[in-house]
Ligand SMILES: Nc1ncnc2c1ncn2[C@@H]1O[C@H](COP(=O)(O)OP(=O)(O)OP(=O)(O)O)[C@@H](O)[C@H]1O
């Protein structure tokens with residue numbers, strides 16, 4: 001089947017085609033009951049039960065497709081969105097400098113909007129230097145060689161440091177536009193952590209999650225450029241806003257289900273106020289009377305990461321038969 005000719009009338013939803021965000025993105029789609037079969041080697045998949053087509057793209061390209069309005073929705077990292085936006089700012093700056101257009105003639109890029117954080121893919125884009133070297137803060141790297149895949153964010157980071165060192169501010173556009181960066185940004189597409197040891201760079205700007213890669217490469221972080229995690233983004237003019245809202249609501253439900261558990265217990269009515277202070281629920285706890293006089297059953301959503309201390313507290317206030325249940329899915333307005 002020629003999939004490209006079957007996209008008419010379908011909302012286009014970009015999903016990372018590989019890498020760190022792929023599996024968690026597929027889990028979200030499954031939780032949201034977005035059913036599809038991806039043919040071998042094809043980067044487009046039609047959704048069987050909704051008027052949607054999934055487009056599998058590199059995470060780094062998704063902000064471009066969504067920002068230009070070619071794709072309606074996308075999952076990518078905040079770091080990638082910020083890198084894309086910094087690139088758009090750089091493009092506008094170069095066009096201004098060339099004198100071809102005045103600032104108000106430059107069409108504003110559409111850009112994309114963040115719909116929600118997705119609760120996975122947490123990492124930090126950090127400035128890293130040899131652990132045993134002489135650099136201790138970002139400004140020590142001014143005028144040096146920096147290896148990175150995030151060239152636009154790195155350029156902006158060092159441009160800011162250079163301006164501060166020269167006593168200038170971003171506000172003075174003429175001065176800012178006319179300046180050449182003294183720090184040399186070297187674009188690398190992967191294994192950036194090897195650049196210092198191999199003498200290509202004095203420092204790098206790269207992602208860190210556990211810190212294992214950085215440690216193994218003999219590096220240490222001296223500053224953070226972006227605190228990132230996976231986000232759902234949408235174009236500013238989606239083809240079907242109602243479908244965007246439906247998908248956002250389904251994905252929001254899955255994320256809430258992953259984050260919370262349902263805690264149920266029995267407690268004497270006399271101690272109900274103390275118990276519900278421990279489990280106030282998302283909106284309010286559900287309370288039902290028990291057949292046994294003076295006792296009630298309580299049911300409330302509790303954040304998964306807090307459940308152990310919550311159970312300890314409930315035991316202290318005399319709650320009994322405490323049960324913790326996984327939530328498969330949720331929906332709230
Ligand atoms: N170590 C990490 N831990 C958590 N999230 C990460 C990590 N590395 C990257 N990410 C997130 O995943 C996104 C995609 O990175 P990833 O390296 O998986 O991409 P990729 O498409 O495979 O690209 P590449 O081929 O350049 O490695 C990053 O932009 C970031 O948001």
Ligand SMILES: O=P(O)(O)OC[C@H]1O[C@H](OP(=O)(O)OP(=O)(O)O)[C@H](O)[C@@H]1O
Pocket residue numbers: 020189190191192193206207208209210211212213214
């Ligand atoms: O702090 P850590 O948990 O060790 O993770 C950080 C590493 O993960 C990413 O690379 P990835 O493994 O995606 O490969 P790449 O170097 O080819 O981009 C990033 O570029 C770091 O190298």
